[in-house]
Amino acid sequence: MVVMSKKIPITVISGYLGAGKTTLILHLLKCKMNKRIGIVVNDLASVNVDKKAICNSPYFSEADRLIPITDGTISNKHRQKLIDAVYDLAASGAVDLILVESSGVVQPDIVAACIVKGRTSTAQELDKVCYLDTNVTIVDGFRILQQFLPGQGKYNQNFVESNQLIVKQIEFCDVLLFNKIDLLTLEQKNYLQEIVRQIQPTAKFYATKFSQIAVAKVIQTHLFNAQSSLNERNLSDPLRLLNQNAEPLLKIDSFVYRRRRPFHPQRFNSWLDRWPPEITRCKGVMWLQTQPSRVFTISQSGRAMDIIPSGYWIATLKDWEIKKMFTIRKNLAAIWDKKFGDRMIELVFIGQYMNKEQIIHDLDKCLFRENEPLDILSDPFKLKY
C-alpha cells in the first residue's frame, strides 16, 4: 500500500459537450506556477482529440503527465478506468495536483463518488493518496441560449435529455463557470445567468470568456465537502452511487471519419451549410487540396463552429526535420502515409440519432477527386491576410 505524506488535490472539470473544459485545462497549463500537473482526460469518442490538443500545447511541459481514457461514458468499466488512472497519477509522486476532465455526457456526482470512495482494480483506496478538492462545472452560455429559452425544443426528445444532463451538471458543483459570454448579448447573458443561479444558488459563480479564470478560483480551493455535497443530494452512501448501474442520461453515439485524401474546399463548404442538426459535437483535423501545407482544426459545438488554421503538417518540413520528428513523436510512424505523410482528415462526430452512413457518404462526396481542376482563387477557407 502506498502512503503519501501529502495527499494530492483533485479538481474535476465537468460540463456538456463543447462547453470549454479542454480550453480551461489549456488555460491552467499556461498559468501554472511551478506545479507539476497530472491530467486525466476522459473523452467520449474512440479518438481522444482532447489529449492531442493538450499534449501539443507548448505549455504542457515534460514535468506534466496525462492519462487519456477513451469511450468515456459512465459505465462501471469506465468508472474503474478513471479510478485506476487517478490513483496511478496520485501515487506516482510525480505530480502536485490533478485535473480530471470528464467527458461531456458524464454526471459529476458519479465522478465525485469515484474519487471519494473509489478503490482501484487492485483494491487500493483512492482516498489514501488524493482528495477531491473542487468540482468545476462549465456551462456553455451559447448552447443553453438555444436550449433554455422558453419554447425552444419543447417537443424534441434530444433537447429534453441533454437539458436534464446540463441541469444535473449545474446542480453538482462548487464552482460554476458561465462560459462563452462573448457570444451573448447583455440581455441574453443576464436572463440566462438568472436561470443558472436559480438552479445553482450556492456555488461560486464566474462569467467567463474562453474559460479564463484565476487559477486560485479552481485549484486548491478546499470548496468540496464530501459530507454535505453528497448527503444533500441524498447520496449519503457514495459507494452505492459508485456501484449502481447508472443508465446514461443521454443515449449518445460517436464515430470517427478518417480519410487520407483532402476535401474539395467548395464542396466541403456547401456541406457545412447543410450541417445535420443531430451532430452535437464535432472536433478534429482536416486538410484541403488548395492549401496542402496547412492543418485545419474543426471544433463545432451546437450552433457554434470554429474552423481555424492551426499550424503545418510535418510532411511539409525539410527531410532532416521530418527525420528528427520521427525520433521525437513516437507514434508518427504509425500514422505516416507514403504519399500524404501525416496529412489526414480525422473528424470525431458525437450526437444523438445520427445517420452515420449518410454523413460518411456525403463527406466522401466532398473529397477531392483525382485529376479534378483546382480553383485556388475561390477557396472559401483562404486566409484574408
Ligand SMILES: Nc1nc2c(ncn2[C@@H]2O[C@H](COP(=O)(O)OP(=O)(O)OP(=O)(O)O)[C@@H](O)[C@H]2O)c(=O)[nH]1
Ligand atoms: N466563442 C467562444 N468559444 C469558446 C469559448 N470557450 C471555448 N470555446 C470554443 O469552444 C470549442 C469547444 O471547446 P473545448 O474546450 O474543446 O470544449 P470541451 O468542453 O473540452 O469539449 P468536449 O471535450 O468535446 O466535451 C472550441 O472551439 C473552443 O475554442 C468561449 O468562451 N467563447
